[in-house]
Amino acid sequence: MGGERARLTALYGGLLLLAGVLLTGVVYVLVKDGLYSSISVAMTTAVPAQRLQDLPAATPSPQWTPAIRTSPAPMPPGVTPGLAITRTLSDAAESAALERLLTVSLLVLAAYAVLSVVLAWWMAGRVLRPVAVITETARRLSGENLLGVPPGRSPWGRIALDGPPGELKRLADTFDGMLGRMERLVSAQQRFAANAAHELRTPVAVQRAAAEIGLAGEPGPERVARIREKLIEVADASERTIDGLLLLASCEQGLRERRPVAVHEVAARAVEALAAEAAERGITVSLDARPLTVGGDAVLLDRLAYNLVANAVRHNVPDGRVGVRTGPDGIEVTNTGPVVPADTVPLLFEPFRRLAARTQAPGEGVGLGLSIVESIARAHDARVTATANAAGGGLTVRVRFAA
CATH class of the missing domain: 3.30.565.10 (Histidine kinase-like ATPase, C-terminal domain)
Known part of the structure; x- marks a missing residue:
């Protein structure tokens, strides 16, 4: 069962991990598409445009080289200083939020992958438990111990699976029914063998007694005739018994033609x-x-x-x-x-x-x-x-x- 459990674990774990990756990717894409507009609206609402226009012009960054750019870059036509500041802040907030989201998502995905494997291993064990019980029961039972009940097992050596209706529940119940039929067949076969031996032993004993006792000494013609009649009667009974047994055996093989x-x-x-x-x-x-x-x-x-x-x-x-x-x-x-x-x-x-x-x-x-x-x-x-x-x-x- 170890191989099947490992394969089911790989299957369940792979499906759960794939679902986690897809969910993380979808969330990242959706957040990225709407994050910039959400930040822009929030900043514009919190800081009106007219107040942004009153802010002093942005000074060049110390890392800029004066030889390369000695004056601020001209703004595109129609772009006010307030709108430029809003866009710059929105871009910076978007980049930081996406970076944070990606880092947290990868960490959560790694933890989710480990948890998926553990859950998949547990789920595979739960799913295969009835199969293991059926296998163990089939290995344990035979014609001699069909009625044996090991400690802690269900009565009469049955699985008696306790669970909700389903394929494995039906399989276990079917196996229990098969064991019941096997029990009846084995019991009937044992009784049949014992009864057949008894029925055939009785006429043999009668014949032996008739021969040893009835014909002992020098029996007269009448006595010999009676013993002869008795032996023929017992032989006829034995023949009927044997014919009946042969007929039973032939019927069990089914019909060759109809x-x-x-x-x-x-x-x-x-x-x-x-x-x-x-x-x-x-x-x-x-x-x-x-x-x-x-x-x-x-x-x-x-x-x-x-x-x-x-x-x-x-x-x-x-x-x-x-x-x-x-x-x-x-x-x-x-x-x-x-x-x-x-x-x-x-x-x-x-x-x-x-x-x-x-x-x-x-x-x-x-x-x-x-x-x-x-x-x-x-x-x-x-x-x-x-x-x-x-x-x-x-x-x-x-x-x-x-x-």
Whole structure:
């Protein structure tokens, strides 16, 4: 920052010094132009012309040489002795005043130059202080100490610049917002890694236990069949988890190409695919498919609609209801079900988040459904929102596509 401060000091100091020189020059010129007439008027007013004419004729100066001039120089025609004396005195007063003005102006200009440099250095420091704070904060923070708060700093490791609105204030606020987003991303990444490790470690432990305990000794055919069925079930669950993680990763990379996709047809296929499961659970599914076509990936949008309907069917109550609606504003899925606290709704979009603790029951999801929905929607420049239903419990999830 030292180089920038020196350059700003030179710029500010040069501008202030230039303004001082111009001001001094303008004042000198204006005073010089009107000084003679002002002195003449003042002297004529103070000493009238008739009194000047009564004064004795001026004697030659001692420094004049008699050999050169033995008699006073003749005055121009029409010039009285009083007027000549007035002009002589005015010239002398003007010369003395201008000399004094120039001397004082140069002294003041020199002092002003020193003061300009000092003020410019101070001003440059004040202007660059937010930049120094931003630089120091960026250098200090990292993924490990993003939440660290050194002594004397603002809470949560933010700049929190206190100042009037302006470009630097907006820059500091923007940097604070970026740090907040980085904090949320780092926290989500850490939770995701921990949850993924836990979710993948559990089926591995189950498989190991089944192999070591269930197949110990000389198990009979029935026992081997049960262990085999259990191992296949755990392997299928692990495969679904891995597929979900891969899908999340691919969605984060964005779409390579976009093609028109009829969302209302996608929603109809999702309802049809889950009709048997909904009937088995006693869930009534209604569909209001109004035309909606968006540009995107057909496979991903199929997965989005399937996850929305599957989440509504599986997290429901006996004899519950699911409503699926598409239209110009997007796709909306509403279901009955357990009461969801309002503060818990945003957390359901995080990977491996569930409303209730996992019980390892058959057919239980891994907690990636809504996370995948949000990731696919973000890849399509869409926005996902969820609200807890006031009556009947459950959720209403909406996906709004950009126009």
